[in-house]
Amino acid sequence: MSYRTYICDDCGFSSEEEPGVYICPQCHNKMRIAKPSGTFGGGDSTRSDGKILLYILFFIFVGSILVGLLNIIGVVLFIILFYFFRKALNNSIRNKAIPANQQEVIAEPELLSHGKFCRNCGQELGSDVKFCPNCGEEVLLK
16 A cells, blocks of 8 residues: 655644545644655755755855856966066066166276276275275275
């Protein structure tokens, strides 16, 4: 013999019974046949609530994948743009001529000052000085 699940809509009482019409023993209201509970999202249990939760989790999952992909694409684009911007900036700096009066002459330490004049400020120096009296630069003799 086959049994069916009957459920009371008022108090939630359920029982397995043979086909027929049943009255709830707790609240004395008519019971109905419960939906089969073996299908996805079906039945009179919390599975239908779980279906909504499953949809919410699915959309969160898909959304996070899309956001992650957008982040990866954004990082790749940033790297590419940074590379080309830096390359263009370096090319523009290299292509500019520097006026002769603005060029910086970098001398080695032993050539900073020698002989009769200071290499830093051009002050005339005596033969026995170790520091320039004008700017304080050390006089290094060859």
